[in-house]
Amino acid sequence: MSAKRLAVLPLFLALACKSPSATEQMDSIISWLGTAGLTGEAWLRHTTPDKYTRQTLELTHDSLIDISSGLFKALPSGIDSASVDSALTRSTQHIGLMAKLVEQKNSPAFRALLDSLQSDEKVVKQFADSIEAKEDQ
Amino acid sequence: MKKILQLTLGIITSVGGFLEIGSVTTAAQAGASFGYQLLWAILLGTICLIFLIEMSGRLSAVSKHTIVDAMRERFGFPFFFFVLIGIVIVAFLVLVAELGGIGFALQILTGVGFPIWALPVSLIVWLMMWKGTFSLIENGASLLGLITISFAIAAWKLNPDWSQVGSGMLPSMPGSDKAKYGFLAVSILGASISPYLMYFYSSGAIEDEWDRSYIGMNRIISTFGMTFGGFLSMAVLIVCALAFRPAGVQVDTFPQAALMMTTIFPKWGFYLFAFSMLFACFGAALEISLAIAYFFAQGFGWNWSEDLEPSKDARFAFVYTIIILIAAIPLILRVDPIKVTMLSMALTSATLPLAIGPFLFLMNDPIYLGKYRNGWISNSVVAIVIIISFVLSIISIPLQIVGG
Amino acid sequence: MDLIRDVLDKKLVDREDCAMGRASGLVIQFGENTQPHITHILIGGPSLWARIHPALGNLSTKLSQLWGPKKKEHTRIPWSRVETIGKEIKLDIEAKESGAIDWEIWIARHIIERLPGGGSEEEE
Numbered sequence: 001m002s003a004k005r006l007a008v009l010p011l012f013l014a015l016a017c018k019s020p021s022a023t024e025q026m027d028s029i030i031s032w033l034g035t036a037g038l039t040g041e042a043w044l045r046h047t048t049p050d051k052y053t054r055q056t057l058e059l060t061h062d063s064l065i066d067i068s069s070g071l072f073k074a075l076p077s078g079i080d081s082a083s084v085d086s087a088l089t090r091s092t093q094h095i096g097l098m099a100k101l102v103e104q105k106n107s108p109a110f111r112a113l114l115d116s117l118q119s120d121e122k123v124v125k126q127f128a129d130s131i132e133a134k135e136d137q
Numbered sequence: 138m139k140k141i142l143q144l145t146l147g148i149i150t151s152v153g154g155f156l157e158i159g160s161v162t163t164a165a166q167a168g169a170s171f172g173y174q175l176l177w178a179i180l181l182g183t184i185c186l187i188f189l190i191e192m193s194g195r196l197s198a199v200s201k202h203t204i205v206d207a208m209r210e211r212f213g214f215p216f217f218f219f220v221l222i223g224i225v226i227v228a229f230l231v232l233v234a235e236l237g238g239i240g241f242a243l244q245i246l247t248g249v250g251f252p253i254w255a256l257p258v259s260l261i262v263w264l265m266m267w268k269g270t271f272s273l274i275e276n277g278a279s280l281l282g283l284i285t286i287s288f289a290i291a292a293w294k295l296n297p298d299w300s301q302v303g304s305g306m307l308p309s310m311p312g313s314d315k316a317k318y319g320f321l322a323v324s325i326l327g328a329s330i331s332p333y334l335m336y337f338y339s340s341g342a343i344e345d346e347w348d349r350s351y352i353g354m355n356r357i358i359s360t361f362g363m364t365f366g367g368f369l370s371m372a373v374l375i376v377c378a379l380a381f382r383p384a385g386v387q388v389d390t391f392p393q394a395a396l397m398m399t400t401i402f403p404k405w406g407f408y409l410f411a412f413s414m415l416f417a418c419f420g421a422a423l424e425i426s427l428a429i430a431y432f433f434a435q436g437f438g439w440n441w442s443e444d445l446e447p448s449k450d451a452r453f454a455f456v457y458t459i460i461i462l463i464a465a466i467p468l469i470l471r472v473d474p475i476k477v478t479m480l481s482m483a484l485t486s487a488t489l490p491l492a493i494g495p496f497l498f499l500m501n502d503p504i505y506l507g508k509y510r511n512g513w514i515s516n517s518v519v520a521i522v523i524i525i526s527f528v529l530s531i532i533s534i535p536l537q538i539v540g541g
Numbered sequence: 542m543d544l545i546r547d548v549l550d551k552k553l554v555d556r557e558d559c560a561m562g563r564a565s566g567l568v569i570q571f572g573e574n575t576q577p578h579i580t581h582i583l584i585g586g587p588s589l590w591a592r593i594h595p596a597l598g599n600l601s602t603k604l605s606q607l608w609g610p611k612k613k614e615h616t617r618i619p620w621s622r623v624e625t626i627g628k629e630i631k632l633d634i635e636a637k638e639s640g641a642i643d644w645e646i647w648i649a650r651h652i653i654e655r656l657p658g659g660g661s662e663e664e665e
Contacts, residue, residue: 027387034384035393042399048407051248056392125385201628209563210550215593217550268658438552438563439645446660451649454659504546 023135025071026128029064029088033121036060036095040114043102050102057099064092079134084127091120143345144354151190151362152369154279156288157421158238159231159328159482160370161414162475165388165397167321168377170314173297173305176371178322180306182329183367185522187359188515189493192500193335194355197342200505204339205435207499216495217436223491225429228333230481232425232464236262237474238418241391242411255468262422263461267454271344271443274427278420285369285417287409291401292372295379302375319533320483326526327485329370332492333428340431344442352509376401391475422461430457483537487530489523544579552629553584553618553641561618561641564630565589568617581617582630584641588615610643 020028036057043053068088075081094113101110167175197203202210209217239258240251265274311318347355380397381388388394398406427443433456434441440450447454468474497519500511544567553561566583586605591598605611618639624631636642653659 027385028389030385031387031389031393034381034386035396038380038384038386038396038399042396042407045399045403047399047403048395049246049248052245052392052395052407055248056395059390059392206552210552213545213550213592214565214589218593267656438560440560447656447658448649448653448660451645451653454653455648458656 019070021135022071022075023128023132025067026124026131028067029071030121030125030128032060032063032067033091033117033124036091036098036117037114037121040098040110040117044107044111044114050105054099054102057095057102061092061096061099064088064095068092075131079131081127084124087120087123087127091117091124094120140351140354144357147354147358148362148365151279151358152283152286152365154275154282154420154424155363155366156282156285156369156373156413156417157328158234158414158418158474158478159324159331159485161373161394161417162388162478163321163324163328163482164370164373165377165381165394166479167325168374168379169381169386169388170321171311171318172378172382173302173375174309174311175318175321175325176302176305176374177308178325179329179367179370179374181522181525182326183363183370185326185330185519186334186367187363188518189330189335189496190338190363191356191359192496192511192515192519193339194342194347194359195352195509196499196505197339198347198351198355199349199507199509201343201348202505203343203431203435204336204496204499205432207505208495209436209438211499211502211505212495220491220495221432221436223488224332225432227481227484227488228425228429228432229460229464230477230484231331231333232422232429232460233467233472234474234478234481235418235422235425236461236464237468237472237477238391238414239422240468241474242415242418245392245395245407246411246415251474252469252471255465259461259465262419262426263458265423266426266443266457266461267447269443271341274423274443275341278416278423281416282413282420284409285413287398287402287413288369288372288376291398291406291409292375294401295376297375297379316533316536319529320537323486323526323530323533324479324482325370326522326529327482327487327489329367330489330493330522330526331485332489333425335492335496336428336431337424340427340435340441344444349509373397389475426457426461429460430454483530483534486526487534489526493519493523547626548579548582548630551626553582554629554631555634555636555639556632557635558631559636559642561632561636561639565592579620581619582623584616584618584639585644610647616640616643 039048039053039056039060042048043050072081072085094117098110098113098117101113164179167178193204196207200207208220236255236258237251239262240254243249243254243258244251265278269277342351342355376397377388377394380400381393386393386396388397395407395410398410400406402409430453431441433439434450434453437452439452441453442450467477497511497516499505501516503510548567549564551564553564555561562584564582565585566588567579568581568583569577570580571577586601587598589598590601616639618632618634618641622632622634624633632639637646649659654661
């Protein structure tokens with residue numbers, strides 16, 4: 001292998017390992033919050049089995065933690081992330097609690113957390129729109 | 138009367154056997170991320186597949202050769218071996234994905250993770266191959282797969298804006314995420330135009346002893362069967378566009394996909410999805426295993442037939458046994474079947490020239506087909522779609538890898 | 542007759558239409574005062590793999606002596622045994638006696654028949 005090709009290789013690997021942008025991470029967060037919402041509604045309508053619901057909510061909870069941990073490093077400068085930080089933390093915790101409530105079959109408490117999740121989701125979506133606008137500038 | 142029954146069965150089995158984890162995953166992701174904008178890719182793939190399947194049946198009925206037989210004889214061993222490697226590697230990945238699809242379906246039904254299901258599922262697929270006949274596999278698995286019609290009913294009940302659906306049948310560029318759009322287009326084409334379907338269909342024509350009198354029936358089966366099957370893929374896309382896109386949900390995992398019909402069918406939606414995937418992936422796993430074994434047996438001139446006892450076509454049976462057992466290993470090691478699915482669909486697209494190129498030569502060879510050779514329409518449609526798939530995949534696959 | 546089109550890589554069947562594999566090579570004899578003529582059809586791994594690369598042919602020969610039916614020689618069918626050449630090449634020979642299906646029999650007896658429901662390759 002020539003020296004030129006060897007020199008290009010680290011560049012290619014660096015590109016291949018490129019981190020997702022803040023917009024892409026926000027899209028993933030919204031996707032998982034939406035998943036929790038759909039899963040919650042389906043369970044309350046007695047459409048889905050308990051085990052599936054619990055496992056999907058746990059998967060959502062774990063995925064949100066993973067994405068959030070990398071999100072704040074990727075944010076453009078000058079963005080105030082305090083409101084979204086607290087909305088994300090709260091919604092992640094609530095999703096974890098919802099998974100436990102499925103096991104206890106506690107629908108009223110589950111409904112309350114699901115409603116709270118929907119208002120946190122609005123905050124996150126507004127923040128995502130502002131990030132996208134900032135990245136497009 | 139017998140031909141009418143065969144015709145009906147042929148269409149039904151084509152419909153029931155169309156959907157599998159590749160077509161569902163790609164359509165679901167496309168609908169969730171881009172709404173109706175990728176319907177054109179399913180349409181293009183389906184049109185191409187209709188031509189390819191018709192050609193596969195015609196080749197076998199007229200020449201009494203399967204595609205693989207003819208490829209080996211016409212192009213010689215070194216070229217055949219090169220094609221064998223490419224096709225088998227990709228088909229193997231698709232088999233892993235299908236076994237994973239069965240495992241995922243069982244996971245969402247029972248709560249037990251798919252890695253635990255990998256070996257039992259492989260053993261059941263193997264047992265069906267070991268003890269079953271070609272008829273049982275072709276008809277039985279596909280009749281069970283008719284449950285996938287529930288996707289079409291769901292799409293109709295969701296009452297989409299049909300003018301927007303119609304607009305989606307024409308290619309258009311998305312506003313953002315062009316790399317993902319291109320990659321999904323490539324994957325949808327790979328999911329629709331699966332070479333293993335051709336090898337399976339042409340071998341089936343030989344197993345069922347087709348002759349020239351079946352040419353008309355072959356045309357009807359391939360046209361109607363694949364058309365209805367393509368409609369089912371479009372139905373999945375439409376359902377996901379309406380169920381997931383408003384909520385911003387991207388379908389990156391199987392548990393997310395399972396929610397697609399829970400709103401429109403409150404009582405049964407979840408279970409319709411789970412059993413649709415279970416039966417569809419099961420049928421596909423059987424077809425792919427057979428297609429790989431056919432490839433080896435026909436290429437090397439061994440005895441082969443799903444209707445023979447395994448000891449009477451020992452090497453054929455040995456190949457599918459080994460393939461199925463090895464395919465379980467990545468799943469036991471917790472490799473994500475959805476990622477394997479997306480990769481295998483994209484690779485299928487990229488390797489289409491390898492599978493289809495030689496086949497097009499054969500379809501124009503008077504030694505095999507005489508007056509039943511391809512006309513310019515068949516040649517053009519297939520060549521254009523294959524070139525589009527290949528070019529798109531060369532551009533999109535690296536972009537998607539780089540983009541994460 | 543076009544040897545490459547009509548003979549090489551064609552499927553071979555015996556008296557009872559049992560599959561014997563494909564013609565992987567041909568042995569042609571050249572004489573000083575005679576026309577070149579085919580003396581044998583070759584079947585099997587070594588002659589087949591050698592068409593990709595001679596090293597692969599040698600490797601196939603070595604492996605076939607270590608495992609399976611442990612064949613020492615290529616399977617050669619005398620050209621005089623060819624009955625008809627059409628869609629397949631029909632040979633006036635019994636597959637089991639020719640050595641062409643030694644691998645098929647070995648896999649049947651050592652692997653397939655040991656699994657439940659595998660049957661027996663010797664049953665009629």
